Amino acid sequence: MKRDDWRRREVLRLFAASGAIAALSPRDQEAAAALSGQSANAADDSLTWKKAPCRYCGSGCGVEVGVGDGRVQAVRGDAKSPVNKGLLCVKGYHLPGLLYGADRLTKPMRRGANGELAPIDWDEALDLVAEKYASSLERHGPDSVGMYGSGQWTVHDGYAALKWVKAGMKSNNLEANARVCMASAVMGFMTQFQSDEPMGCYDDFEAGDDFILWGNNMAEMHPVLFSRILEHKRTDPNVRIVDVATRRTPTSQYADLYIEFRPGTDLALANGVLNLLLRNDKIDHAFVKENVVFKRGIENLEEIGYGCYGENAERYGFKDETRESSFDDFRALVAEYTPARVSEISGVPAAQVEALAEIYGARDRGTVSLWCMGVNQHVRGTWMNNLLNDIHLLTGKISRPGANPLSLTGQPSACGTVREVGTLANRLPSDMLVTKPEHREKAEKIWKLAPGTLPAKPGYHTLDLFRALVRGDVKTLWIQTTNPWVSLPNLSRDVLPEDPERFIVVSDIYPTPTTAQADLVLPSAAWVEREGVFGNTERRTQHWEKMVEPPGDAREDAWQIVEVAKRMGMGDLFPWPGDDWHEPMYEEYRSFTLGTGKDLASYAQLKETRGLRWPVIDGKETLYRYAAGYDPYVTKREGVQFYKAKGYGERAAVWRRPYQPPAESPDDEYPLWLTTGRVLEHWHTGSMTRRTTQLHQAVPAAYVELNPTDARSLGVQDGETVRVTSRRGTVELPAVTQGRAQPPRGTVFVPFFDESRLANLLTLDAMDNISKEPDYKKCAVRVERA
Amino acid sequence: MRSPLAEIRHLRRALAPTLLLFLAAGCTPSDVGEREAVPGRDDAQKSVPVVRAARRAYDGAPPTIPHQAFGADCPTCHTRVGVAVEGVGFAPPSPHDDTLGLEGTRRCRQCHVPVTTNEVFVESTFVGRPQTLDGGARMHRFAPPVMPHSAFMRENCLACHDGPAAREGIRTSHPERAACRQCHVERVATTLWPPAG
Known part of the structure; x- marks a missing residue:
């Protein structure tokens, strides 16, 4: 808003407040009444209220959306949602703001020869997309096309994309931003349980005794879930919270024990805990004997490296191997991590290592580990996931109420869409892989394709996909519901050279730095402007119906994909006539899940409920996977049965994983650690929350958080602009030394939501060797007065 | 670029003629913009609908914080009954009680x-849902009105219906009868999805 407009609004507000409305012109009288909320038709009941999951994080809070006059006018926490029980966070309460930014995209727009975007109609736009894909396929083959989607895609969007890219274009170049967010958690679950997603659920927040947060600022990132833990702690003083972190955050204020480790050394700390659990015999031997096998992978640092950066930039080909191991082999590795050595590596006092091991080892207490980006966006993220799951497996604190490892998700359908539908370069629905012939065969059967249709070679993972785009190997790329030119690490690598053949399509709801890269921009319908299904962290699948019309010509992402597929002669893949395709499309997808242990609820049931946690058998949800008495797939009468891990004899695998240092550490030239992340008020790249007045006005710009002692030695005052520089870029930011969080000496923090102060110009594109997820949490920078 | 505070001061100067209107209407500018000032108990300002609306995205949204940080935890001042802070002003009570609150x-x-x-x-x-100024319905002239809003997150009735900041018209005549919900029942919204039951 221009300053003058704002001033005029304030003037009108003041007039309204003074009761001097009569002095205004009739038009201004109306405006003043609207601003002051004094209009007459104000009754509560004038709105119709319908349920929807929140559009923001992966908690999956239920909201009731109040619609009147064809617009969303209010939301309230859904008291009937078992997730949030009526409570929301400030983003949730301000959800309607995401729909009403004045610069909503309302028409398809093509970039002309002059570099400007100009409106075209849908037919022209869809024909153009179809033509570009067809021409790339014809001239360069299936490796030259791709699609990059999102954990904010609905299940329908993701399923339409999967079928079009994999079955239609016979390419596996389908990725989603969950790769840079959740892939390490996926690989943790896959390598140990041979099935993705947690065994526990949110009921653990009331059932558990000790909550161990690993690199996880839950008070800001999953505030409503954290409130559930805090409420439990209020009613039961025996509840303890342990914050294992690299900086003091609002979460730390509520912790009974705050453990601060040097970036990347959580691997050593977790191994130290395992060592003490073994040494003090806190192992549940009966559980281990019955339910666990031991594995190891490649541990040679030289061989593994840090992914596709530096000299490996275009040819990183590491593949881990599953090798036999044993309890003794496992013990031999963790024995190296004595409290003294862990303390030396991590900076954590030996007494705290022992305290943490004691908490995990207490047999009579339920222990829940919680983690999110700190563990996942880690050059050894899969290893760190493995070690946390190891702790729970060896103590038998798994698959029972109040004792579970629970990885939290950051996007509303990272689980429901990306992980379950399988919109990744190597996956098919319901834990299936493109590399397995029997999995391709099942998909071909359900999709009524000729045998051998589906390609077996995995496509590019996300970082490789964008490198291939820069190289010119990928010619046509469609990006939906995500903003990679803000969110990818080391952004200066993604500068696109001239290539007349390259064609980038971006579907979004607002102009972003990503639409600025597009040759064609398509306007999308958002959230309750369309019907949809999301799946949250705790395996809960939730449905909402369309409540308002999208602005202008905006249409939902799934519709856009289906229309392009039809124009490419692939209409048979989407045989549902008319506008009523949501239910049959979902039911076809659901048929992948039935009988697999990941059985989804029927569409009819989703409409009636506040979501259900899979597997849903005979209409009943499952709280604890693999647990007798809870999971109907378990045939044992008691205990647990890891029935998805057929390859391990229905047992879970404990992996030995050593500590290895981060890819880049501070040195004389770049003496500080940089870690990046979110703040409570903003979500991801801020394209929605910054357009929500209250959220933007609370935190209008990114900043760099400095330890006050570091600031003093740099001569930097609070609020002063400083220059933050890494080997990859420079960003100017206001310094904050007395903010809501405080990094220790030697570490700085920058949130990544601000497109005009890009944290990702600084970050390093090193990544986890197994999950291919980049590490946004650790690189070296220097800070100077600007 | 001006600081927000300077901006407000500038706005006030620009609005000098309007200030007379404020005074005539019994309002002070602190009602509408001055973010560093909180009225004291002695001259505590009653809640004014237009100010209430200006601090919310829609009726039912959590209000923004209208003052600077004082370096204390919120509940230090926003207690169950509210606190008059020497040199600062009156901090109204929080309406949240039984749930995740004080x-x-x-x-x-x-x-x-x-x-x-x-x-x-x-x-x-x-454009947010406007606030309603309608009172609760009564069965007959002498019946206690039903609550015209949900009590969720508003369990501490006296936060808004009593004390120096309570608005005329919704101020209770009998704050000493602490069990409000003995006589005033919550109207169950009929538009909840799906229907209650």
């Missing part, structure tokens, strides 16, 4: 955020 979790900033700038990133066309 004595429990103190996660006020999870829902209430400050206004650190008057700039916007992009103008919003959002």
Whole structure:
């Protein structure tokens, strides 16, 4: 808003407040009444209220959306949602703001020869997309096309994309931003349980005794879930919270024990805990004997490296191997991590290592580990996931109420869409892989394709996909519901050279730095402007119906994909006539899940409920996977049965994983650690929350958080602009030394939501060797007065 | 660029003629913009609908924080009955009681955020549900009115219906009868999805 407009609004507000409305012109009288909320038709009941999951994080809070006059006018926490029980966070309460930014995209727009975007109609736009894909396929083959989607895609969007890219274009170049967010958690679950997603659920927040947060600022990132833990702690003083972190955050204020480790050394700390659990015999031997096998992978640092950066930039080909191991082999590795050595590596006092091991080892207490980006966006993220799951497996604190490892998700359908539908370069629905012939065969059967249709070679993972785009190997790329030119690490690598053949399509709801890269921009319908299904962290699948019309010509992402597929002669893949395709499309997808242990609820049931946690058998949800008495797939009468891990004899695998240092550490030239992340008020790249007045006005710009002692030695005052520089870029930011969080000496923090102060110009594109997820949490920078 | 505070001061100067109107209407400018001042108990301002609306995205949204940070936890001042702070003013009570609130979790900033700038990133066309000033319905002239709003997160009735800040018209005549909900029942919204039951 221009300053003058704002001033005029304030003037009108003041007039309204003074009761001097009569002095205004009739038009201004109306405006003043609207601003002051004094209009007459104000009754509560004038709105119709319908349920929807929140559009923001992966908690999956239920909201009731109040619609009147064809617009969303209010939301309230859904008291009937078992997730949030009526409570929301400030983003949730301000959800309607995401729909009403004045610069909503309302028409398809093509970039002309002059570099400007100009409106075209849908037919022209869809024909153009179809033509570009067809021409790339014809001239360069299936490796030259791709699609990059999102954990904010609905299940329908993701399923339409999967079928079009994999079955239609016979390419596996389908990725989603969950790769840079959740892939390490996926690989943790896959390598140990041979099935993705947690065994526990949110009921653990009331059932558990000790909550161990690993690199996880839950008070800001999953505030409503954290409130559930805090409420439990209020009613039961025996509840303890342990914050294992690299900086003091609002979460730390509520912790009974705050453990601060040097970036990347959580691997050593977790191994130290395992060592003490073994040494003090806190192992549940009966559980281990019955339910666990031991594995190891490649541990040679030289061989593994840090992914596709530096000299490996275009040819990183590491593949881990599953090798036999044993309890003794496992013990031999963790024995190296004595409290003294862990303390030396991590900076954590030996007494705290022992305290943490004691908490995990207490047999009579339920222990829940919680983690999110700190563990996942880690050059050894899969290893760190493995070690946390190891702790729970060896103590038998798994698959029972109040004792579970629970990885939290950051996007509303990272689980429901990306992980379950399988919109990744190597996956098919319901834990299936493109590399397995029997999995391709099942998909071909359900999709009524000729045998051998589906390609077996995995496509590019996300970082490789964008490198291939820069190289010119990928010619046509469609990006939906995500903003990679803000969110990818080391952004200066993604500068696109001239290539007349390259064609980038971006579907979004607002102009972003990503639409600025597009040759064609398509306007999308958002959230309750369309019907949809999301799946949250705790395996809960939730449905909402369309409540308002999208602005202008905006249409939902799934519709856009289906229309392009039809124009490419692939209409048979989407045989549902008319506008009523949501239910049959979902039911076809659901048929992948039935009988697999990941059985989804029927569409009819989703409409009636506040979501259900899979597997849903005979209409009943499952709280604890693999647990007798809870999971109907378990045939044992008691205990647990890891029935998805057929390859391990229905047992879970404990992996030995050593500590290895981060890819880049501070040195004389770049003496500080940089870690990046979110703040409570903003979500991801801020394209929605910054357009929500209250959220933007609370935190209008990114900043760099400095330890006050570091600031003093740099001569930097609070609020002063400083220059933050890494080997990859420079960003100017206001310094904050007395903010809501405080990094220790030697570490700085920058949130990544601000497109005009890009944290990702600084970050390093090193990544986890197994999950291919980049590490946004650790690189070296220097800070100077600007 | 001016600081938000300077901006407000500038606005006040620009509005000098309007100030007379304020005084005539019994309002002071602190009702509408001055973010550093909180009225004291002696001259405590009654809640004014227009100010209430200005601090909310829509009726039912958590209000923004209308003052600067004082370096104390919110519940230090926003107690169950409100506190007059020497040299600062009257801090009204919190309406949250039984749920996640005062004595429990103190996660006020999870829902209430400050206004650190008057700039916007992009103008919003959002128009929030307006507040209703209607009172609760009565069965007959002598019947206690039903509550015209949900009691969820508003368990401490006296926060808004009593004390120096309570608005005329919704101020109770009998704050000493602490069990409000003995006589005033919550109207169950009929539009809840799906129907209750």
